[in-house]
Amino acid sequence: MDCCVIPLRHGGLSLVQTTDFFYPLVEDPYMMGRIACANVLSDLYAMGITECDNMLMLLSVSQKMNDKDRERVMPLIIQGFRDAAEEGGTSVTGGQTVINPWIIVGGVASVVCQPNEFIMPDGAVPGDVLVLTKPLGTQVAVNAHHWLDQTERWNKIKLVVTKEEVKEAYQEAMFSMATLNRTAAGLMHKFQAHAATDVTGFGLLGHANNLAAQQRNEVAFVIHNLPIIAKMAAISKACGNIFNLVQGTSPETSGGLLMCLPREQAAKFCSEMKSQSSGAGGQGAAGGAWIIGIVEKGNRRARIIDKPRIIEVPPRGTQAANQDNNSTSPAPSPNLS
Amino acid sequence: MDCCVIPLRHGGLSLVQTTDFFYPLVEDPYMMGRIACANVLSDLYAMGITECDNMLMLLSVSQKMNDKDRERVMPLIIQGFRDAAEEGGTSVTGGQTVINPWIIVGGVASVVCQPNEFIMPDGAVPGDVLVLTKPLGTQVAVNAHHWLDQTERWNKIKLVVTKEEVKEAYQEAMFSMATLNRTAAGLMHKFQAHAATDVTGFGLLGHANNLAAQQRNEVAFVIHNLPIIAKMAAISKACGNIFNLVQGTSPETSGGLLMCLPREQAAKFCSEMKSQSSGAGGQGAAGGAWIIGIVEKGNRRARIIDKPRIIEVPPRGTQAANQDNNSTSPAPSPNLS
Numbered sequence: 057m058d059c060c061v062i063p064l065r066h067g068g069l070s071l072v073q074t075t076d077f078f079y080p081l082v083e084d085p086y087m088m089g090r091i092a093c094a095n096v097l098s099d100l101y102a103m104g105i106t107e108c109d110n111m112l113m114l115l116s117v118s119q120k121m122n123d124k125d126r127e128r129v130m131p132l133i134i135q136g137f138r139d140a141a142e143e144g145g146t147s148v149t150g151g152q153t154v155i156n157p158w159i160i161v162g163g164v165a166s167v168v169c170q171p172n173e174f175i176m177p178d179g180a181v182p183g184d185v186l187v188l189t190k191p192l193g194t195q196v197a198v199n200a201h202h203w204l205d206q207t208e209r210w211n212k213i214k215l216v217v218t219k220e221e222v223k224e225a226y227q228e229a230m231f232s233m234a235t236l237n238r239t240a241a242g243l244m245h246k247f248q249a250h251a252a253t254d255v256t257g258f259g260l261l262g263h264a265n266n267l268a269a270q271q272r273n274e275v276a277f278v279i280h281n282l283p284i285i286a287k288m289a290a291i292s293k294a295c296g297n298i299f300n301l302v303q304g305t306s307p308e309t310s311g312g313l314l315m316c317l318p319r320e321q322a323a324k325f326c327s328e329m330k331s332q333s334s335g336a337g338g339q340g341a342a343g344g345a346w347i348i349g350i351v352e353k354g355n356r357r358a359r360i361i362d363k364p365r366i367i368e369v370p371p372r373g374t375q376a377a378n379q380d381n382n383s384t385s386p387a388p389s390p391n392l393s
Numbered sequence: 394m395d396c397c398v399i400p401l402r403h404g405g406l407s408l409v410q411t412t413d414f415f416y417p418l419v420e421d422p423y424m425m426g427r428i429a430c431a432n433v434l435s436d437l438y439a440m441g442i443t444e445c446d447n448m449l450m451l452l453s454v455s456q457k458m459n460d461k462d463r464e465r466v467m468p469l470i471i472q473g474f475r476d477a478a479e480e481g482g483t484s485v486t487g488g489q490t491v492i493n494p495w496i497i498v499g500g501v502a503s504v505v506c507q508p509n510e511f512i513m514p515d516g517a518v519p520g521d522v523l524v525l526t527k528p529l530g531t532q533v534a535v536n537a538h539h540w541l542d543q544t545e546r547w548n549k550i551k552l553v554v555t556k557e558e559v560k561e562a563y564q565e566a567m568f569s570m571a572t573l574n575r576t577a578a579g580l581m582h583k584f585q586a587h588a589a590t591d592v593t594g595f596g597l598l599g600h601a602n603n604l605a606a607q608q609r610n611e612v613a614f615v616i617h618n619l620p621i622i623a624k625m626a627a628i629s630k631a632c633g634n635i636f637n638l639v640q641g642t643s644p645e646t647s648g649g650l651l652m653c654l655p656r657e658q659a660a661k662f663c664s665e666m667k668s669q670s671s672g673a674g675g676q677g678a679a680g681g682a683w684i685i686g687i688v689e690k691g692n693r694r695a696r697i698i699d700k701p702r703i704i705e706v707p708p709r710g711t712q713a714a715n716q717d718n719n720s721t722s723p724a725p726s727p728n729l730s
Contacts, residue, residue: 060487062447064505066406071505075449075489110399112412112501114451150397152412157494164449164501168401168408 057177057270058099058253069168074099076256077114077162081198081309082230085129089136090234092161095310097144098254100165101241102313104175109167111141113151116160133161136234144236178272179250184351185322186277189240189329189344190232190312191369192260193288196299197222197229200291216290225285228371232285233310239332240313240345246328247321255311261304263314264358276354277316279304283346283367304360312344316351323347344369394514394607395436395590406505411436413593414451414499418535418646419567422466426473427571429498432647434481435591437502438578439650441512446504448478450488453497470498473571481573515609516587521688522659523614526577526666526681527569527649528706529597530625533636534559534566537628553627562622565708569622570647576669577650577682583665584658592648598641601651601695613691614653616641620683620704641697649681653688660684681706 062071076096080088093111100108117130141148151163200222203209237254244252253267260279268277282289282302292301299306317325329345346367399408413433417425430448437445454467478485488500537559540546574591581589590604597616605614619626619639629638636643654662666682683704 060447060449062486064446065444066505066507067404069403069406069505071408071446071503073447073449073487073501073503075451075487075501077451077489077491079491107402109401109408110397110410112397112410114412114414149399150410150412152414152499154414154416154497156497160491160493162489164410164412166408166410166503168403168406168505170403 058102061174064168068171070171070174071166072100072103072105072169072174073164073166075162075164077160078309080159080161084230085132086136087230087234088161089133089138090140091230091310092133093137093140093144093163094234094236095256096163096165097140098237098256098310098313100167101237102252102254103177104241104244104249104252105167105169105173106238106242107167107173108144108146108165110150111146111148112164113137113148114160114162114164115151115153116156116158117153118159119155119157137161137163140234140236144238175244175249175252177251177253177267178270180271180275180316180351181250181273182275182351182353183319184250184316185319185347186279186349186351187315187317187322187325188255188260188283188312188346188348189237190235190255191283191285191344192255192306192308192311193225193285193301194229194233194308194311195306196288196292196301197225197285199299200288201226213291213294216294217287221287224371225287228285231372237313240315240329243325243328244315247325248318250316250318252313252315254313255308257307259300259305259307260314261358261360264304267314268356268358271356274353274356275351276356277349277351277358279349279358279360279364281346281348281365281367282360283344283348283369286368286370289366289368302364302366395439398511401505405508407508407511408503409437409440409442409506409511410501410503412499412501414497415646417496417498421567422469423473424567424571425498426470426475427477428567428647429470430474430477430481430500431571431573432593433500433502434477435574435593435647435650437504438574439589439591440514441578441581441586441589442504442506442510443575443579444504444510445481445483445502447487447502448483448485449501450474450485451497451499451501452488452490453493453495454490455496456492456494474498474500477571477573481575512581512586512589514588514590514604515607517608517612517653517688518587518610519612519688519690520656521587521653522656522684523616523686523688524652524654524659524662525592525597525620525649525683525685526574527572527592528620528622528681529592529643529645529648530562530622530638531566531570531645531648532643533625533629533638534562534622536636537625538563550628550631553631554624558624561708562624565622568709574650577652577666580662580665581652584654584662587653587655589650589652591650592645594644596637596642596644597651598695598697601641604651605693605695608693611690612688612693614686614688614695616686616695616697616701618683618685618702618704619697620681620685620706623705623707626703626705639701639703
């Protein structure tokens with residue numbers, strides 16, 4: 057499970073808690089803070105929990121930074137973290153900072169819930185539809201962006217992508233990672249999600265397998281469609297598939313929710329995600345939603361079909377010019393018809 | 394405050410939470426785990442809270458260790474941490490491990506409380522007595538133990554201490570740091586403590602100042618007695634007071650509770666701590682208790698008098714032979730009469 061759920065001594069309440077920390081992966085310290093916070097909260101959101109009673113921030117300041125850099129960078133990370141917490145309706149009221157060779161940013165999110173506030177991730181049934189709420193490819197985008205200044209690496213991918221496209225993909229990845237999965241968590245209740253997890257370090261397939269293994273029913277997850285930030289699949293292929301992106305095991309940071317929805321609810325879920333996203337706009341957007349597969353009877357494993365359909369998700373900066381590819385439309389798929 | 398206290402949406406309950414992590418300072422990995430856990434729980438105990446609903450463990454595994462060392466050391470740290478959590482009546486049900494240049498061990502302790510379960514640390518009144526529940530000097534003991542193999546350093550202190558005494562002091566420091574402040578926390582309710590904190594990185598005086606600054610009444614803390622692991626004051630003096638031990642600012646790890654008790658309760662508190670300690674014995678002991686000063690009217694500061702009385706606390710291995718110095722007797726002090 058993404059969280060621990062502790063029954064309390066008080067009237068049917070449970071303490072739900074999660075912790076996560078990691079190392080910087082984007083250059084903008086403010087966005088780094090936002091992403092770290094979104095990543096911690098995401099474990100609560102994966103259980104359909106939309107509230108958080110308290111957030112602790114865990115910070116390790118690098119001893120290798122000089123005082124000037126430290127004074128410039130650390131307050132921005134903290135501010136980004138706090139702003140994302142506020143967007144999640146909570147605040148940071150504790151934490152700990154240590155000195156360490158590396159910068160580390162993380163947190164602990166805690167909430168005390170009544171039983172109807174969370175959805176245990178074990179109720180998938182055959183016939184359910186798999187939905188993913190953020191595109192894949194954040195790791196590829198972050199790496200490709202590093203390679204803009206490394207001639208040898210850049211030469212490997214320049215036939216399939218322009219510098220402009222890499223910059224746009226990097227921006228998209230950064231905004232996507234900083235987007236809270238809170239809207240999706242709220243809609244899990246409205247559309248009766250049966251189970252969900254968030255996609256992070258083990259990649260889509262890794263987390264799909266974990267989720268499948270937890271199910272009460274004998275089910276298997278079959279993934280037909282892979283929504284991926286535009287051009288990232290091509291980059292991954294040009295690099296000899298070192299990222300395993302299309303294989304589903306490329307690590308994501310602060311990825312979307314992967315959820316099992318009743319078949320008749322999935323399209324409605326996707327269209328509501330879309331309307332909430334376009335309303336909010338920018339960083340506060342809800343993310344997207346794509347139907348990516350089905351739940352069938354099986355041995356509690358997940359797999360990706362042989363030639364999955366790649367859904368190229370255009371960076372949001374370019375969406376106005378690509379209405380046909382609108383990222384938040386539920387993808388019509390021959391595999392699901 | 395040592396914890397954050399978050400009012401919840403549910404019937405007058407509060408979420409009380411704390412986090413702490415640090416670097417290894419003893420050579421025994423199992424004891425290291427116990428100390429780390431005792432250190433985290435201590436923040437709850439300082440508020441008179443004796444229960445903990447959940448503990449998350451935060452662990453950073455050093456990338457510099459080879460696989461063999463890692464497989465030997467890390468499970469011992471984890472076991473020590475878990476055992477101390479169990480002794481605290483809680484269990485470790487979550488956490489996060491990262492790879493990092495340094496080993497870091499820490500945790501997050503959380504509990505959901507009714508208002509009568511915790512004591513806000515702001516109720517000291519003039520006439521209260523200050524009590525400390527573990528001896529000072531852990532940092533000096535840990536350092537002196539390192540110096541056993543460093544001729545130059547050892548030569549500085551060998552006139553005031555024997556190798557055997559250093560080894561015994563190190564053992565005492567290790568057991569003391571691994572001792573939970575849980576018994577003291579429970580007795581805070583029985584003897585109506587007005588305020589408490591735990592003594593850690595800022596040393597006795599640093600934490601006394603923090604506690605004084607939080608008081609609702611205009612009070613000052615005056616410290617007359619310093620219970621110190623035997624010989625550590627002499628070592629500190631022989632080193633030219635680099636530790637600032639007698640000045641009260643030598644950092645402690647997982648130190649005792651410093652509390653303000655009504656004058657008529659303090660001696661009873663100390664004698665009950667003593668009887669619970671001698672009953673339990675060994676690592677499970679409750680710690681000791683010493684009257685170290687008084688609360689008077691003042692400007693919310695703490696100070697140590699000019700020539701404080703040093704109470705030499707014998708290592709527990711030697712206590713049988715030193716009944717006259719019994720560490721858990723309330724110290725009769727001319728300053729308090």
